[in-house]
Amino acid sequence: MKFLCVPCDTPMRLETVRPPEGGSLSIVYSCPECGYEMAMLTNAYETQMVQSLGVRIGPADPAAAPGTSASRCPFTAMIPGGEEARPSPISEPGPVPWTAAAAARLEKVPEFVRPMARTGVERFAREKGAREVDETILDAARDFFGM
């Protein structure tokens, strides 16, 4: 979708995106020629249509506009870190810290897989007696699980 300032015949530029509120996004466009501003206010149906494309509207950093990203974990019922962990009445111990390099790897994988990846790898690290998840642990996990 593109917006045109009719008096100037100039394409308008996206300025800000406000996070969804009640399912509605507020997206402000301005004309670079005359400075005229307009806001597109979506209903929940329209917001969802765009989010279903798996794209983000507006700023590249989702943290800058939380809720405008469709790439975060989209599922409402996921197995937390493998099915065998789910029915356990004993809660998982606290999280194992990740080194920056290992965390960077985790950031590269699709967000819908991250919760399971994090839990499964941390459990593997605990079983190996590791105090943190680093790239060596990730490679060992990969070998251990025959990947």
Next chain:
Amino acid sequence: MKRYHDIVGDGGSGVLEQVAEQRTRITDGLAGVRHILAVGSGKGGVGKSTLTWHLAGALRARGLRTAILDADFNGPSQARMAGVQGAVFVPGSHKVALPKSRNGIGVFSMGSLIPESEPLAFESVSERESHTWRATREFALLGEILGGFDWGALDVLLFDLPPGAERTVQYADYLSPFDRAAGAPRVSFLLVTIPSEVARGVVARSVAALSKGPHRILGYVENMSGYYCRDCNAIKPLFGTPDSSGLGIPCLGTVPFDPELAAHCDRGLPLTDVPATPAGRALEHVARQLLDVLETIPSASARRAQPQGKEPGE
């Protein structure tokens, strides 16, 4: 006044660029895959998933590098059959390592992520209008899977398609651009039917729908073509004997139903763990036929070099 196509870019929303990035990521991820074989039908309950799993096993047993993408997001079954329900997803240097079955088949299935007691439900700001966005969201998910997992070097990546003739065509349309891209896998379809007029009619509809586009249909497999009775050591009829040849595509084999093989699937055991049976031999035959046909499909670069060549399904 300017029109849409007079304007370069989209004013900063970046939607088009992100879609293009997704496609690039997918193309890069599939660069090591020679063939995508989409196993569909249109009809539900004909054994697409079981056949996909066993064919992958038969191809793997012949030394081919094989993986399965369970594209039936709403009714995933490959995780159970492949024994990867409790899979641990390990971040690799760039992508997620693919869980593998005991016989070395890479498997992605939503069944590894979502408990069988739960439906696949997306978080949404418009839940009650899911009929308007759900299919789009599922294809975006497919893109995330194709682009986010490490498919590596594969001879065949099998897609286990969901039921529905229209769904089959949607997948064909989604995958079709990859078939034409340089260095991308060739995309082919294998349809599954059973010896019932009802099933044959639905599969015929899928054939007709696929044939409207530039899609390559290798042929069909008649599944549940009788059942194997161990007591009699004979194959007995399950249905009548309708004429499946009316589908107008090659038959790559018939596979009888084998209750023991079905029980093995439920327990996540591969075909190689099952003693030689008529069903196992039939699956081997289908795998051989498939390989023969796949070998005749030239790479994208070869096709460009010989533009006069005509391929199956064209």
